[in-house]
Amino acid sequence: MRTLVTGGAGFIGSHLCSRLLKEGHEVLCLDNFFTGRKENIRDFLHNPGFELIRHDIIEPILLEVDRIYHLACPASPVHYQYNPVKTIKTNIMGTINMLGLAKRVKARILFASTSEVYGDPAVHPQKEEYWGHVNPIGIRSCYDEGKRAAETLTMDYHRQNGVDVRIIRIFNTYGPTMLPDDGRVVSNFIVQALSGEDLTVYGEGSQTRSFCYVDDLVEGMVRMMGNDDITGPVNLGNPEEYTIVDLARKIITMTGSKSQIAFRPLPADDPTQRRPDISLAGDALGWIPKVSVDDGLKRTIAYFRKELTG
Secondary structure, three states: OEEEEEOOOOHHHHHHHHHHHHOOOEEEEEEOOOOOOHHHHHHHOOOOOEEEEEOOOOOOOOOOOOEEEEOOOOOOHHHHOOOHHHHHHHHHHHHHHHHHHHHHHOOEEEEEEEHHHHEOOOOOOEOOOOOOEOOOOOOOHHHHHHHHHHHHHHHHHHHHHOOOEEEEEEOOEEOOOOOOOOOOHHHHHHHHHHOOOOEEEEOOOOOEEEOEEHHHHHHHHHHHHHOOOOOOOEEEOOOOEEEHHHHHHHHHHHHOOOOOEEEEOOOOOOOOOOOEOOHHHHHHHOOOOOOOHHHHHHHHHHHHHHHHOO
16 A cells, blocks of 8 residues: 555654554655654655655645545644644644545545544543533634544545545553653653653642553554444543553652652643543454553653663
């Protein structure tokens, strides 16, 4: 297959490119390098099956491909709130451009949506049938509502134009190649612990999240793209649920750090609970995450320990 990965130099995208190359696919990696890094794809640059295209998906692009994994969008609050107008443009205009490309070349397209479409959920755990509880004018809405609108576009292109689509909703994902300044909780805590800084916990730390190791997520994405029976959306995440303060304590212990926990005011619209119901992924894709949070954290801590020591 000739496969396009938008956001392919990013954290998840680079792991996906690696998996696809190992399976013998020709991979076109498209990225504007807002949060993507060339270091993430450096090992692929001399692979004859890999091609890097520097491009912003807000602008149309003409390519010939068989499959499209559409991941391009900043995914952590510190990045997507840096330029919220650009974030929602990426989600809406970028997704229109990718769906238009899929329509023209008759490619199957997988849209990487997010658990953020559930907002601060009133249903727990979250099933795909739940419509969510999102503040449409809040500081997170450029991402939340942008992804919700992109899901709408994806299904409308499917219904109106017969585009072959897949939608996944990604829950918190972590692993090697995350940016040290990513702004997401796992990378924040590990970097702070390894640097001997206090771990920043917002509110009382009683809010919960579920953490999926990146290799498990990529396996789910590949299975979803290869499935001929379901368009989605399908939740992909690890249902192991932790309070933020418990995660902070776990990382302090695992790193052997002398760091303390520093509590800060809770940001607006921060979800109180987040855990996927993955029964649909299990039934339709035969997918369950295999890497425990403890094992995944060990690998991620080892990566950051190496990164921070140069």
